[in-house]
Amino acid sequence: METFLQQVINGISQGSAYALIALGYTMVYGVLRLINFAHGDVYMFGAFMGYYLANIPWIKSGVGTSAAGAVFVMLGAMVLSAGLGILIERFAYRPGRGPTRFTLAFWLGLLGAGGGQMAGQTFTSVVLGAFAGIAAGVVLELLGIRPVRQESRLALLIIAIGVSLFLENGGQQAFGADPKFFPQIIPTTSFKVGPLDLDSQRVIVLLVSLVLMVVLNIIVNYTKTGKAMRAVSFNLDAAKLMGINTDRIIAFTFALGSALAAAGGILVSLLYPRIDPLMGVMPGLKAFVAAVLGGIGNIPGAMIGGLIIGMAEVMAVGYGQSTYRDAIAFVILVLILLLRPAGIMGKGMIEKV
């Protein structure tokens, strides 16, 4: 019984991390009907930003001893990841929906920076390469090469896969492919509640995810922007006609989702401090499964889905065979979707002819 309760606690903390990532998937799906495959990599990015922020020399002394240090690392990583989310939306998904400016300049600039890094290995060569790329992109755009207006959701999905590949491989270049160890940003203390062993990490993970979900709930349900988000996810075109700046709302949704993913990344890194550029692949996929499980596009559904997946995984490892760990999430997914094709909380859509 005690081990069971212990596993339940582990499952809840693992599950709340999945839930935080799943929320980003479900919100983006809500507004764009897009499976944002890059979301798991934003989670990785968040963990790395936390790692670098915690290693800034004048921060380092405060990290692990004061609460301010931990809060700084957490919020900093969330803000940086929100920025990444907005960048991804602006330069990959928005051009995938219709004409926007500077798309080519952005990507060719990145390509040029990579080329510069390869050619010269110095800061100057990287900057020169980037400028050459940006210039080429601007010129090509002036010559009339612009994104086309399109309705293809599949193209958008491939763009998402492309961005995901870019973040994984770009991450291996920028952060190094070898795993790093996330610093202890909060002091570890173990204590007992009745027969159960708890440690500060697990409690913090639980509390922080709870707080974030409450905050998200307030944003979505009780603010004007939240109302606009709900309107956009209900019907994008109608929202546009009602005077909502849909592009801004979509960007805000990406920022919000990415910040939550970054928070998830740091919380998971507290429990499992090994981080590497490919760490987002599997959790991203499982979080997406969690979002579908709960009913994609449905925010409470994502939380429930995350908890179910986390709990099932911990139980499978605790009582079954750990080698099947990666399959558990998918088996549950298949079973639930066969019984309830729209997910646990999802509303079945009636198809109108």
Add this chain to the structure above:
Amino acid sequence: MKKWVFWLAALVVLAAMESSLRGLIGAYNYQIVILVGINIILAVSLNLINGYTGQFSIGHAGFYAVGAYTSASVVVYGGPAIRAATAFLPQTAQNAVLLLLGIIAAAIAAGIAGWAVGIPSLRLRGDYLAIVTLGFGEIIRVLILNIDAIGGARGFSGIPQLSNFFWVYLGVLITVVTVHNLVNSSYGRAFISIRDDEIAAEAMGVDTTRFKVMSFVISSMFAGIAGSLFGHYTMYLHPNSFLFTTSFYLIIMVVVGGLGSIEGAILGAVLVTVLLEVFREFGAFRLVNFSILLVLIMIYRPQGLLGAWTLFRTRKPAPATK
């Protein structure tokens, strides 16, 4: 042209190329050519589900894996008995029999797996179907990882090398001709009608359930064949070759080339495979460059490089899917 003339000519040309190709282009390029062939089979078969029937599957790597492992098991565990039974034949003919048996077993096993995955497709649509197929692919991989007789996490080694340029491109030819004939038949029209409007198709009397499952089964069978050819070329299989990223790459091939066009799938398979090799020059930046290129292609040419363009047009192509 009589059919048998075409196939005879094809066999002769393939056999002639097999005997000279490796010497002409070197072992490294030869291997790329083989990989291109296997990817063409995979992309063209995936196109049947994703491009023609309009169902979204991200689980093709699973069927590919089922085929590869089935065929390898048949040949490794049944090999001695089959060789003993065909001892009167010369070595090459024995190899051919062995490979063909492996391919048939692979196609059957993958077809059954496709049938099992096709069943949920009756109830699920769009993204839900996509994620379930992805899930099935991963489940298959984890199962293989846990079966010790086929190597598990160590990988399956000791597979005899039976396939070569001849067999792979014979497979390509058979796949392309079959899929081409299929999509230009009444079956193909049923597939396309499901893609374009499922409800209208049903109202017109198309048994959508049956055709959806059929497209899954046929597509999986070809993926199984590709797997068999792959395993018997590389002589070693590891579950990590069949990660969902493999399925992603296959979808990339199909979509970059042009969804719903056989030529597009072929072009996509060639382009993606060759580009990934050419980009090796960029070392660590290989996949960074590849992903940027992918994003740009999809932004500037969302219908794929060829769109629904087709060389052998027997009827007006339908507009690209939504």
